[in-house]
Amino acid sequence: MGTLLAVATSTGTGLSALATANFWAQALDWWENASFSGTFLSPSQAIESLPVVAQGFPVTLTMAFIGFFLAIPLGLGLAFLKMAKFAPLRWIATTYVDVIRGTPLLLQIIVIYLGLPLMPAFQTAMEPFSNITFLSLDFSAWFRAFLILSANSAAYLAEIFRAGIQSIPKGQMEAARSLGMKTSMAMSVVILPQTVRRILPTSLSEFILLLKDTALFTVVSFGEMMLYARWEQARTFNMTPLVLVAVFYLLVTIPAGRIVARLENKLAEQDSGTASRGKRPPRLDVASTHVVPHQENVLQEVR
Secondary structure, three states, X not given: OHHHHHHHHHHHHHHHHHHHHHHHHHHHHHHHHOHHHHHHOOHHXXXXXXXXXXXXXXXXXXXXXHHHHHHHHHHHHHHHHHOOOOHHHHHHHHHHHHHHHHOOHHHHHHHHHHHHHHOHHHHHHHHHHOOOEEOOEEHHHHHHHHHHXXXXXXXXXXXXXXXXXXXXXXXXXXXXXXXXXXXHHHHHHHHHXXXXXXXXXXXXXXXXXXXXXXXXXHHHOOOOHHHHHHHHHHHHOOOHHHHHHHHHHHHHHHHHHHHHHHHHHHHHHHHHOOOOOOOOOOOOOOOOOOOOOOOOOOOOOOO
């Protein structure tokens, strides 16, 4: 009798597991054949395309991190030029910022990336590095990508740096000069450390924008993540690889956005002297549009 009960119990458990597996198989089949989910969120296509799309993820990260790293000194230099007392320097920096911020990044990519190899001087300069490759891309391609990203981001960082420097009270510079510091030393020791603290959240937001802008390089067949996804989408006639790209971007942008929010809250607590949460300091007065105001507050040297 006990043996019969055991057999019946095991048979019932097996039938239940089989029914559950059959249910999930039918649900997956329905999901795959539905018009929207089968086109944009196909599990089978996601599994098949994941290794291909993942090949471009290191390229995208390299473009964003190195491009932004190179843009920081360029943007700081432009900020100083925009605050210079010598008017021609201000005009040069303002013209550069106007042109870069006033034209689409996509246009800059097409003109610079495709135009530089047509110049004999550029061909001569790149010839010694013709055998250097990294992540299946040659040195010339990396150079042009970093040049475009850093030049573009520097124009926006220049306004961020300028606003941060000019947000520091002038009394800080006067106090530093009264201690015998030169303007350059006072700027590097007193002003810039305070500026970095204030502009850090805004600068990280610029990095997030730069990371997403790397997808535009697919128009010149640069081997970043979006290009691999476009190839997979064209091969399978399915949009799921593009959704995979969105997931990869979110893996970076969501944590980075949380870091920006925490920094803003931390700075708000330090500025207000309280430990209240959720309070954020006002953002720097940096123009969010592509039109750059020409009324600049020139950094005056205290004598």
